[in-house]
Amino acid sequence: MDMNLQNQQIICVACPKGCRLNIQRDGDQVLVSNQGCKRGVEYANGEMKDPRRMVATTVRIQGGRHPLLPVYTATPFPKARIKDLLASLRSVQVQAPVKEGQVILENALDTGIPILASRDM
């Protein structure tokens, strides 16, 4: 038996059906089964090779109605770097007024992913 083989199950969240995907990993190879459609294969590959998540958090704002402004990542962010992202956003302070969707940080941690304001303030 090949000891490098790893089996795993994950839920595909690419659509509401939520298929339970069986994943067999052999080195860089990702074999997927039980997917309801081909998007499940893409989802599983993404999860295995470059897992990402949307991040919503807050940054400090001066001159606003509240001390904190809700912000979010414009696209899913590399999961392994979310902790560093949250740490770096702790030192960000913006000045009111801010518009919903305004870019708060253009290139978070050199990923090319912008951080946007979730609301006007």
Ligand code: SF4
């Ligand atoms: S595999 Fe296809 S059908 Fe199943 S949850 Fe993912 S996107 Fe939906």
